[in-house]
Amino acid sequence: MQILSLSCPSVTYAQKGRRILAQAGIKARIIRRSRFGCSYGLECASADPEEVLSLLRGKGVPCEVIPRS
Amino acid sequence: MIYLDNAATSFPKPRAVTGACERLLRLPLGNPGRGGHSPAARSAEAVFRARENAARLLGTEAAERVAFFGGATAALNTAIIGTVTALGRAGSPLSVYTTVFEHNAVLRPLYALEKQGKITLSVLTPEGLLPALAKAPPRVLVLTLCGNVTGRAFPLKEISRLCKKNGTVLIADAAQAAGHMPLEDAFSRVDMLCAPGHKGLFGWMGAGFLAVNPASPVIPEAVFSGGSGSEPQSPGMPLLLPERLEAGTLPVLPIASLSYGIEFLLDRGVASVQEQERAHRKALIEGLSVIRGVTLYEPENPDGPVLYNRIGVNPEAEARELEDAGICVRAGFHCAPLAHAYLGTGDQGAVRLSPGLFNTPRQIGEALHCIERIVPGAL
Numbered sequence: 001m002q003i004l005s006l007s008c009p010s011v012t013y014a015q016k017g018r019r020i021l022a023q024a025g026i027k028a029r030i031i032r033r034s035r036f037g038c039s040y041g042l043e044c045a046s047a048d049p050e051e052v053l054s055l056l057r058g059k060g061v062p063c064e065v066i067p068r069s
Numbered sequence: 070m071i072y073l074d075n076a077a078t079s080f081p082k083p084r085a086v087t088g089a090c091e092r093l094l095r096l097p098l099g100n101p102g103r104g105g106h107s108p109a110a111r112s113a114e115a116v117f118r119a120r121e122n123a124a125r126l127l128g129t130e131a132a133e134r135v136a137f138f139g140g141a142t143a144a145l146n147t148a149i150i151g152t153v154t155a156l157g158r159a160g161s162p163l164s165v166y167t168t169v170f171e172h173n174a175v176l177r178p179l180y181a182l183e184k185q186g187k188i189t190l191s192v193l194t195p196e197g198l199l200p201a202l203a204k205a206p207p208r209v210l211v212l213t214l215c216g217n218v219t220g221r222a223f224p225l226k227e228i229s230r231l232c233k234k235n236g237t238v239l240i241a242d243a244a245q246a247a248g249h250m251p252l253e254d255a256f257s258r259v260d261m262l263c264a265p266g267h268k269g270l271f272g273w274m275g276a277g278f279l280a281v282n283p284a285s286p287v288i289p290e291a292v293f294s295g296g297s298g299s300e301p302q303s304p305g306m307p308l309l310l311p312e313r314l315e316a317g318t319l320p321v322l323p324i325a326s327l328s329y330g331i332e333f334l335l336d337r338g339v340a341s342v343q344e345q346e347r348a349h350r351k352a353l354i355e356g357l358s359v360i361r362g363v364t365l366y367e368p369e370n371p372d373g374p375v376l377y378n379r380i381g382v383n384p385e386a387e388a389r390e391l392e393d394a395g396i397c398v399r400a401g402f403h404c405a406p407l408a409h410a411y412l413g414t415g416d417q418g419a420v421r422l423s424p425g426l427f428n429t430p431r432q433i434g435e436a437l438h439c440i441e442r443i444v445p446g447a448l
Contacts, residue, residue, distance in 0.1 A: 009299060009309050012117060012312065015117040
């Protein structure tokens with residue numbers, strides 16, 4: 001498992017993303033990520049980042065993985 | 070007091086709504102979408118839950134396509150002006166249709182656009198609407214789902230079919246429909262739907278929403294500009310809904326209250342609310358119809374307010390007499406002057422009774438008794 005940080009275009013999409021992940025059994029928290037050029041994002045523990053991205057994008061949540069610095 | 074002015078705003082609000090609002094107010098609330106701390110997150114969660122609930126009410130999962138405003142009027146202005154802006158081209162006014170049964174929240178933005186040369190406007194009677202849609206389809210149609218004067222509704226299935234066939238964007242005003250009748254089917258047939266929070270949805274005054282159907286061919290341009298909490302370095306509003314349309318701080322408590330109101334309605338069942346309100350309407354119409362000198366307007370409509378006048382009685386005077394007897398009604402033109410002109414009440418207006426879910430059959434009976442008693446010459 002690794003901590004995955006995702007950027008979302010707005011707090012609304014971050015919330016929608018959190019709901020979708022919760023339904024899939026993935027606990028996520030909303031984070032403020034303005035230093036990365038976006039306003040909000042999600043942070044969750046995941047063994048498969050691609051699966052998380054696919055889940056969110058498949059439900060219409062635009063998101064990108066924020067590379068770990 | 071017997072409150073029969075629910076078309077203006079609903080009263081009382083359900084205890085579930087007032088209780089939830091009181092609890093929310095005791096908590097630290099920040100500015101939604103404007104920070105990462107817990108008070109801001111709490112407000113943002115309340116607003117997002119309201120988006121989800123509004124979407125549930127409309128039978129869609131697209132909570133992110135529900136944008137909030139200070140009321141249905143601001144939502145309608147955004148839907149109308151934003152759509153005309155999105156579709157329009159300089160020097161080529163768009164053809165827009167609407168009906169005589171619309172509220173000034175629809176008519177006045179349209180008149181303003183017409184004056185600016187951005188649209189050509191046709192205001193149609195119920196008899197003229199379908200033939201006009203078939204003969205010369207407009208680019209945009211703005212239509213009430215339930216008129217605020219007599220509950221007038223239009224054949225939405227046929228209208229929607231014509232709009233889809235001809236590429237007409239259909240904007241629905243659900244000010245008197247939301248919370249009073251199931252909306253899932255109606256929303257599936259329109260491109261945008263606007264509703265207030267404080268009427269049938271039992272919220273406080275101060276919030277309304279615009280829902281953009283995921284199948285809509287157009288997304289309105291922003292009408293208001295300002296802080297949005299996202300894309301702060303862009304000179305324009307964000308491209309994505311709902312922040313695209315929401316400038317400035319949202320009215321969190323009114324939004325939360327309409328959300329609680331929708332939860333109350335969905336628990337209770339909107340169809341059962343409609344059934345109860347229809348029973349009140351029917352009882353009022355039956356009672357008024359046997360009072361001497363009463364003229365009822367469009368009593369055949371199943372939903373919406375009851376409109377009447379009495380021979381030789383000024384409607385405002387009648388409303389004052391009812392007020393003295395503890396009955397709250399609204400007389401006049403109800404911000405729908407063309408509807409009154411169409412109905413033949415364009416000179417003095419009429420008296421509107423709009424019962425709600427929390428009226429009792431006994432209250433309806435008492436109101437009828439008062440109406441019968443206070444005017445000389447009544448039966």
